[in-house]
Amino acid sequence: MATFEVTGGCRLSGEITPQGAKNEALEVICAVLLTPEKVTIHNIPEILDVMQLIGLLEAMGVVVERLGTGSYSFQAKDVDLCYLQTDEFRKAASRLRGSVMITGPLLARYGRAYMPKPGGDKIGRRRLDTHFIGFQNLGAEFDFDTDRKFYTVTAPGPDRRLHGAYMLLDEASVTGTANIVMAAVLAEGETTIYNAACEPYLQQLCRMLVRMGANISGIASNRLTIQGVDSLGGTEHTMLPDMIEVGSFIGMAAMTHSEITIRNVSYGDLGIIPQQFARMGIRFEQRGDDIYIPQQDHYEIESFIDGSIMTIADAPWPGLTPDLLSVFLVVATQAKGSVLIHQKMFESRLFFVDKLIDMGAQIILCDPHRATVIGHDHAIRLRGTTMTSPDIRAGVALLIAAMSAHGKSVIQNIDQIDRGYQNIDGRLNALGAQIRRID
Template sequence: MGTFVVKGGHPLKGEITPQGAKNEALQVISAVLLTPKKVTISNIPNILDVMKLIQLLSKMGVAVAKVDESTYTFEAKNVNFDYLKTEDFRKEASSLRGSIMVVGPLLSRFGKGFMPRPGGDKIGRRRLDTHFIGFEKLGAKFNFDANESFFTVEAKELKGAYMLLDEASVTGTANIIMAATLAKGTTTIYNAACEPYVQQLCKMLNRMGAKISGVGSNLLTIEGVSELGGTEHRLLPDMIEIGSFIGLAAMTHSEITIKNVSYPDLGIIPDSFRRLGIKMELRGDDIYIPAQDHYEIDTFIDGSILTIADAPWPGLTPDLLSIFLVVATQAKGSVLIHQKMFESRLFFVDKLIDMGAQIILCDPHRATVIGHDNAIKLRPTVMSSPDIRAGVALLIAALSADGTSVIHNIDQIDRGYQNIDLRLNALGANISRGL
């Protein structure tokens, strides 16, 4: 499963460029199934989840060509539906949470889609009802074989419909958008997710010939078209990685410049870190974080304890709450971290408590952090990464600790962060990879 050996306690310095956005990649790469024409996508991160999806598409019959280290072309002329009925497809697709994103494009273009129950992080319930309820409203018939854990959707013809989503699911919205692009008539999606990832998907589809309006809002209108063409698309920088680097700089007293961050697409993220007392400057499209010995958590106007909580965009992404939590352990002051979406995502705090952090886990969704103000350093320890985001939070904790820590199960980190050990070592970190 792989191990990181981390020698912490040393400040880092230098420039780092964020990878392409993982969550966007899983959506737009799946969208190539909507057309037989060539689609070129650049700034693709070389991470496990994305490479697994590309490999899955290749096995499905999509012609995939690597142009350079981060650019691929895709041509879905000859999709092999026989492969979708094989045991190999079940194995490959079930190991990847993002595999659910191929169902909408397959249903839209070919009238049928198959998918085993997808895998991914074990962070709590991640229901798929929004996806399939949306497909049903477009006219598809849905079946779930509980014995085989296999989903099937079929439709002779998809027809546009009005729908009010039961939750503003990012992947659910994206999947329904892709299904609706080739449907007959007009589809209206209210309570749609409007994250930059979804906006990017819509912009890409519009360049391919789709007719999607309301992009960037929670009310999308999609006029179905008969076919889509090819296009070129570049992924945004990964906002989760950018937030991780901001937190890393604060925890390790490091002077770091994060290059080419696409600042307008970061939303509330920078200001949320500023409320923890972290200083930063916008220099062009770069974020400069100076070395800080101390950072103090803000309070609400009435003096009550600050709460940092996740919310649908333009609220704070839940993928960064693990980072906020670990950064708060060395701040001055206290903060309540409220993870509303996933009931198992805060369970990694026991590892931080072992390292000497002062954290009270109030319930599965809330944790109160009492910062040390760097008066007491975290202790090195041996731990295991439970999921992508908690794994990086633990890596940041290990880099701030005095001594050598060991992190097992780093495949979870590799799923979302490209060569994170090599890139941080270039800034002065001491991370070695073992078996």
């Protein structure tokens, strides 16, 4: 198993460009199953999770061509539905949570779909009810084999076609909304999805589907209206930069006293992320579509108007993405002041704080959802240690901690980091970091 050996205390300088957005990639790559025509997608991050999904589509019969770094064409002309019931498919799909989003396109185009219980990060309960209740609202029949942990959904009637419906989602699930939208675009009649997720990546998916011939209104709102069409065609799509990488680089610059420029961030799609870092006392400038972070020795956390401790909590878009709370928590360990980190969506995502405590951080884990951080104001540096990455986002947060720490740190199980960050060690070493990959 590969590890990172990190020498802390190195100041970074230079420019870095974020990769394409992982969460968008998983959605739009699944959408190629909706048409027999060629779909070309640019700025795809060549990370472990995304490459596993592309490999899964190839095994299903999708013709995939790599056109260049991050650019691929897909043609799902002849999909092998029999493969979906094999043990090979079950093993491949169960390793990747994003694979659940092939269900909506297959159900819409072929009238049936199969899916094993998907894998992914172990960050608490991540139920799939929203996906399958949405399919049932469109008329699909649902079955779950508890012994094989295998889901089957089938469209009704002899024509195997879904039918539009009004639905109010019980949660604004991003992957759930994406799956239901992809199922509804080929359904007969009108579908209204209320309490829909409206993240920029979901907006990107909807706009891509519109270019393919779908009829979707309400994009960027939490109410989507879809008029079903008979078929979709090919298109060309360019993905957004990854907002999680952008936020990670902002926090990394502050923790390591570094001066860096983050290029081509699509600033208008970052939402509340820049403002939340500003509330942590981190200075930055928007320069066109770049973010410049000057070197600063100290950053002070704001308090609320009444003087009470700052709380940073995740929320559905346009609130703060939960994927960045691990980074905010690490950054707070060297801030001046205190902050309460409230992870509302997942109950196991804060369990990596024991590793930061071992490094000398002052953190009180209040319960599975909340942690209070008392910042050192850089007066006491974190110390290097050996730790294991539990999930993608905690993994990069631990990498940031190690880069700011005194001495050497070893991070084990870096496959978790590679799942979400492309060549992260090479790109950061180009800025002056000292990260050694040991296979």
